[in-house]
Amino acid sequence: MVDHPATFAWYELLTTDLPAAQAFYRDVVGWDVQDASTPQFAYRVFSIDDMPVAGLMELPPEGREKGAMPRWVGYVAVQDVDGAVERLRDLGGAIYVPPTDSNIGRISVVADPQTATFALAEGLKYGGARAAEASELGRVGWHELLAADGKSAFDFYSALFGWEKARAEAAPLDSYQLFAAGGRTLGGMFTKFAATPVPFWLYYFDVADLDNAMEQVKSASGRIAQGPVELWDGTWIARCIDPQGAMFALQGKRNPDSSGRSGEPASDATLAWSTAWGGISSRGRLIGDKPRGRGRR
DSSP states (O other), X not given: OOSSOOEEEEEEEEESOHHHHHHHHHHHHOOEEEEOOBTTBOOEEEEETTEEEEEEEEOOHHHHHTTOOOEEEEEEEXXXXXXXXXXXXXXXXXXXXXXXXXXXXXXXXXXXXXXXEEEEEESOSSOSHHHHOSSOTTSEEEEEEEESSHHHHHHXXXXXXXXXXXXXXXXXXXXXXXXXXXXXXXXXXXXXXXXXOSOEEEEEEEEEEHHHHHHHHHHTTOEEEEEEEEOTTSOEEXXXXXXXXXXXXXXXXXXXXXXXXXXXXXXXXXXXXXXXXXXXXXXXXXXXXXXXSSOOO
């Protein structure tokens, strides 16, 4: 168990078409972009109100050769990357990029024992505590792990980062484990359905108008994989795929006058939903009461 809370503090999109990705997320989420390249490394930074939110870079050729696809990667800020990597290895995780000094800090790209990838960072030059704050438009407001086995996944992250189970107001969700760091709920973990191809982390971007954002996804050649679905607090979510194939999600309010409200609205106790990536779909059901703070799956 670590002796300090570790939280997601930075995000990167690895893609195969930088100009297209830049335009897509500008239209969908409202991000601006700045060139943050160095003589050794091409890098762009998405921002909202002049505050850096996420990085943008080409998927490395060696990754493509090994079959890597465009994806979002979340960075967990830790005090000691090298020590965290050693703990991760001892816990059965894998190291894809060993601790390395980079343009954004000392980083390591890793995977949990169930192959879900994420990254570790020390001394981040972007992001940090402000970027980790939830409930701000244009930022990541929720982190969701679709695991091969939700219980053992939580045990791994708890041992690695000291993450704790977040309690619901009345009773914990049967299948969806909320997790917290430093007293703040960061997201949830659950056992994915068999039709979901691989375990992965999914990041939810907060938008002011979900209907508008979904229309922008579709008009910019992205796909709505599932949604909109209503949560307990009146927020709606949609799981999406960008034109290059990176998976992400949106969350926000909808106009009460929206026509053709699709999805399956949830009561305080029941949420029905489906996962569907690239035409692969399965259905599941989560039962539980509204958790403290913002309602969630």
